[in-house]
Amino acid sequence: MGKNIVIVESPAKAKTIEKFLGKDYHVVSSFGHIRDLKKKDISIDFNNNYAPIYEVPTDKKKLVSELKKKASEAEMVWLASDEDREGEAIAWHLFEVLSLTEDKTKRIVFHEITKDAIINAIQTPRKIDKALVDAQQARRVLDRIVGFELSPILWKKIKPSLSAGRVQSVAVRLIVEREREITTFKSEANYRITAVFITKDTQGKTVELQAELPKRFKTKEEANRFLEVCKDAQFNIEDISKKPSKKSPAAPFTTSTLQQEAARKLGYSVAQTMMVAQKLYENGLITYMRTDSVNLSALAINTAKAEIIHFAGEQYVKTRQYATKSKGAQEAHEAIRPTYMNQHTIEGNRQEKFLYELIWKRTIASQMADAEIEKTTVTIGISTSEERFIASGEVLTFDGFLKVYMESNDDEDTTEDTKMLPPLHVHDTLQYKKILSTERFTQRPPRYTEASLVRKLEELGIGRPSTYAPTISTIQNREYVEKGDKEGEKRTYNLLTLEKGTITDIIKEEIVGTEKSKLFPTDIGSVVTDFLLANFASVVDYNFTAKVEKEFDIVASGKLEWQKAIDKFYKGFHTLVEDSLQNSTKKVGERLLGNDPTTGKPISVKIGRYGAIAQIGLTTEEEKPQFAALKKEQSIETITLEEALELFKLPRTVGEFEEKEVTIAVGRFGPYVKHASAFYSIPKEIDPLKITLSQAIDLIEKKREDDKNKVLKTFAEDASIQLLNGRYGAYIKQNKNNYKIPKSKKAEELTYEDCLEIIKSEASDGDKPKKKKGFKKK
């Protein structure tokens, strides 16, 4: 046992550091926070100056007692958690929980995992920065107050189990508001003029030259008039200008930029990227993957430089230090980079390989020379008009960093292809081949992707690298937001073509607005957002986090007690909470559509216990209202009275089969046929409003046939046990429970006794909860 124990946050980090420090130092990990506000209740003592009620969570108890034992045996305890607000708090909680004393505790910090940095840290220890810890306590307490006072209001007023919070509610608001911008967006047409000219190259061969009019016309008439003017015009080159320009590489990856690029270039979801990166980190291939810093260590820059010289040459090197631009960055770590710059590729699965290569390229490119480009602009005069055509071309004169990496962007139509121009001279005259006027439309704003939402949140300073991925899944798990595709819509546009002196006028068709894997708000998301905006505007304000962060900074500087900061916020906030509870309207988000033409009763839509529903009539003593669930593609905001009435055409009876009624209805999982208390799903191709009795009977008979094939084996001894064929292969079913068959056994050969054995053994170790973490019931 060493004389020194060093505690860091991550076990992978512990392993690396131990190698640098030698045998006198034993490096262990706290696995993040070891103590937090009690899980249950708000756990803040409002009568005692907001005293937090902390506890060691059950899954950390064992770890904490081990750490306590090791700390008591060591001569010196080095608290080496990250140098940011959370890291300082972890150090303080360790100090408290492990009952450390000041004389045998030292606080050290380093931003990079290099031997120099760590030795240097050991030589310059300090004390725990209590003001910084207090800033963290303020942050923690504020988030708990917001989350645990707002969520119950939503349970009462909208639906149970909903949630609200400083981060997630703003994320949902962004998506809801973007959707509304899209629905209210009116696109405007304009007319873009492009021309194809004919000229000769050095060998006298005919080549084409593409040019565009910088001006766009507002109306078709104007565009047409311009083409008329071009009919008999002379075109001649007035000017050719060449301008050198440069392109610089992007900064090395942070968590957020890695998520964006992996989504764009590799198509990974935010969660996927983090899982793969974690794996690379654990295998020692990359530095820490949750960081907001673009900083590279001196070691990294030097080895990158050596590597660039090795594979490309000295002229490709340009070392750079990047400065972070994002709000609220705490920069406790390095940027995400390969551990070894000379390792261009790695062993691993496809996903790991691709992500590693992306990180390698981005890091290396960041230390490479600018790309040099020569831009040529050709101005083409028109004898009959004041307007001028512009042709532009680009030649890459030095590739620089582009040799390895090009950052991509989110723009949906990247039609701007840069090309080389044929040889041209001033005063050359040109012949037009054709001149086109194309009707173009202004574009609506795009829906967010997971990654572009992360970028927006980071821009607003909301959320941290460790929470981007979990936040994205929370808002989807709560059903505030759905990831989905949208088919494009057909749109017609006008195309005028001037060719050989005549203008033709045609209408063409295009598909626009196709979207894949975008975030769409649900009805619940919209209703919750509206409610929060109406009652807690200050909390869902895009600047709320930035404002409270300023307060936390004052706390961290030691100029303000954290409880005072909280008190300032809580007084106003809690008044809003009480006001909104007092407000008698029980349900929010209800919309009246009109009256039922046959009965005259009011028809409305609202959020029910299981999602959006339409309702005919009111709840009175005499009678119950009628309900119908909205279809997936319908929404409370846009459904019309006619569409709502359609929903009440189900359930309906289509006839009889085997002397029992056959009815059609729609439930949680879509439309179904009900017959003799059994259910049969109706496939998408069949319209439940039009399904006939014979079609329904077909469905019933097909399902019966399938069920027959599903049973592999039954036992005479016990009818409750069956061997069934399922989605994941054969399994045993007893009553309502399923049991998997061990891989060593063949399903067809199992005897009754074998089955009993399997059930018994699985039931015994199935005691612990089988629920998956972070994934809530459907």
Added chain:
DNA sequence: CAGTGAGCGAGCTTCCGCTTGACTT
């Protein structure tokens, strides 16, 4: 997988930020 939505009432849900496992039905 399960096919609901009144009203009653018990008992549950919920935040953000640090970390990594144990699970795959």
